[in-house]
Amino acid sequence: LGPPCRARVQPAPSPVHETGALLRVPAEAIDALTRASHELASAVGGEAAVAEGLARLTRRAAELGLMAERLRGTATAGVSLRTLETDLLALAREAADLSRLRLTVASAVEAAAARIGEQAERLALVPAETVFGGFPRALRDLAREGGQDIAVQTLGLDLPVDRAMLQALKDPVLHALRNALSHGAEAPEARRRAGKPAALAIGLAVAVRGGRLVVTVHDDGRGPDLAGIAGAARRRGLTVQDEDPEAILALVFEPGLSTAAEVDTLSGRGIGLSVVADAVRRLGGHVRLGPREPWGTDLVMSLPLQAARRPMLLVEAARATYAVPSAAVERVVHLDRAGLDRAMGRSVARIDAKDGGGTLPVVALRDLFGQDLSGPEAERADTGGRLLALLLRAGGRRVLLSVDALREVRTHLVLPAPPIGADPRLISGTVILGDRPVLVLEPEGLMARAAEAGPDAAGATGGTIGQTPRSPTRAPSPATTILVVDDSITTRTLEKGILEAAGYRVVVCVDGQDAIERLRAGIEPIALVLADVEMPRLDGFGLLKAIRAEESLARLPVILMTSRGDAGDVARGLDLGADAYLTKQSFDQRRLLDTIGQLL
Structure with missing residues (x-):
């Protein structure tokens, strides 16, 4: 990595651990949140009028019922019936007015709640520039002090990111920038000989x-x-794999390792990068150092995304809604089914020169998750001679992704991916539409999956990419009802979608206590219970124990599904009488459906 440049780089101050953090929040954001709170309070107040009206209707209906009972066999029945008819019409008008009022109140509450959510989100998410924006100037000042000529470039600082994550990354990023200044600098003559610009970029x-x-x-x-990294590592007694450049580069994150000629700086690739690596790992991420083409060095910090707003294109496939990052969508195209070609056993389509020309594979979104279609939905998806497709670009590759329908383009808050689902390479997160989660597709994963697909595995008709042909399973009868129990709305909604797509009727409960009460009430015949283990009030183990203790429920099949894959937990679940125990880390919807089919 060479000796340090002439700029004397001062070490970054150590992070200050405070008992509490103070944040500067724009006054207009607080004002907007306050207004939205008042709007919500006012809208909720309208619920009192609705409740009063419902109570009034209840009382009036009871009075009319008593009147009708008294009319039986009386001499004045004709007159009284006319009175009853008049009162019933008045009751109907009052009910209609109350219904309209309820719709108005509900709309006002929903709008006010949405505004509160948006304003609260503004306080949690801030542009990366809020924390990183001052770094270019600080770096130029450091370079000027050392007589260096640099050009600082920034990209993506307008991306809204969780404020706490940005604050935690502030010192590591500053270390990395000082590191680049210290070890990236070269003599002007050396840069000229290499054909580089005079200023270090x-x-x-x-x-x-x-x-x-x-x-x-x-x-x-x-x-x-x-060579410098390997030598410094050997001096510290570390094992060096000379034939593996990546392993050598990983050594720079070892504590105390430094290739700098001077030891009074924290900016060199060594101690400085150890600080960076430690901070990133505490956030659940990882860091990588590597050469950059055609010159220089890349330092990449990758961390699990807590939340960010991204523009999404919502599409439909196999009765489900998915979100596709709009940045990966070049355009929407319509393909002629009859015009599709075959190449190496796969469906391909030629695209116009205005779209770059060439021949691209055609991948059906509804096939990527192994969702078979039948009945009216299949007919709707397959009728006509045209295919609706997205021209996607990611990772230097392109593919045509066929979908059933387009919904809208809107900016959504992207939350972490759910703990279960299809191939995790295909899922990058979740967005919430109303009260239901929608999976966010990962374009690079789609590209990789398309590349893996064998003959007849990708295209506009049939086939499941990357999966073996399905073994036949017994089709559920229309009356087969499964109870899904999970405190996570994302997980239970995904499980509900998978089971309903397979033809089951599904009811859901939010925890074990809710589930056992519903089972005891006998509201509907339940054929099988699919329950999470970790839930409030009554967990999955407690629910299973309660079911087995009830004579009327003791033979009910129960599947436990949990992120706890510990052998002891599995043994405990099976000892309590679970018919199957599936872990979310290795979740496969085909295995779930096969297991349910065997138990039923």
Whole structure:
């Protein structure tokens, strides 16, 4: 990595651990949140009028019922019936007025709640520039003090990111930038000989990829000094794999390792990067150092994304809604089914020169998750000679993704991916539409899946990419009802969608106590229970024990599904009488459906 440049770089101050954090919040944000709170309070107040009206209707209906009972066999029945008819019409008008009032109140509450959510989100999410925006100037000042000529480039600082995550990354990113300045600098003559611009280029980029926040610091300097890193590692008694450059580069994150000629700086790739790596790991992420083409070094920090707003294109496939990052969608195209070609056993389509020309594979979104269609939905998806497809670009590749319908383009808050679902390479997060979650597709994962697909596995008709042909399973009868029990709205909604797509009727409960009360009430015949283990009030083990203790429920099949894959937990569940125990980490919807089919 070479000796440090002439700029004397001061170490970054150590993070201050405070008992409480003070944040500067724009006054207009607080005002907007306050107004939205008042609006919500006012709208909720309208519920009192609705409740009063309902109570009045209840009393009046009871009075009319008593009147009708008294009329039986009386001499004045004719007159009284006319009175009863008049009162019933008045009751109907009052009910209609109350219904309209309820709709108005509900709409006002929903709008006010949405505004509160948006304003609260503004306080939690801030542009990356809020924390990183001052770094370019600080870096230029440091370079000026050392007589260096640099050009600082930034990208993606307008991306809204969780404020706490940005604050935690502040010191690591500053370390990385100082690191690039210290070890990336070269003599002007050396840069001229290499054909580089006179000024050292240092870049800071913030992006969201694959449901992760990716922060990259790069420079066009001399690049990593593998020999220097290996030598410093040996002096510290570390094992060095000379034939593996990536393993050598990973050594720079070892505590205390430094290739700098001077030891009075924390900015060198060594101690400085150890600080960076430690901070990133505490956030559940990882960091990587590597050479940059054609010159210089890349330092990439990748962290699990807590929340960010991204524009999404909502599409439908196999009765389900999915979100596709709109940045990956070049355009929407219509394909002629009859015009599709075959290449190596796969469906392909030629695209116009205005779209770059060439022949691209056609992948059906409804096939990616192994969702078979039958009945009216299949007819709707397959009628006509045209296919609706998205021209996607990601990772330097392109593919045509066929969908059933387009819904809208809107900016959504992207939350972490759910703990269960289809291939995790295909899912980068979740967005909430109303009260239901929608999976966010990962474009690079779609590209990789399309590349893996064998003959007849991708295209506009049939086939499940990357899966073997399905073994036949017994089709459920229309009366087969499954009870799904999970305190996570995301998980229970996904499970409900999978089971309903397979033809089952599904009812849901939010925890074990809710479930056992519903089972005891006998509201509907339940054929099987699919329950999470970790739930409030009554967990899955408690629910299972309660079911087995009830004579009328003791033979009810129960499947436990949980993120706890510990052998002891599995043994406990089976000892209590669970018919199957599935873990979310290795979740496969085909296995779930096969297990249910065997138990039923």
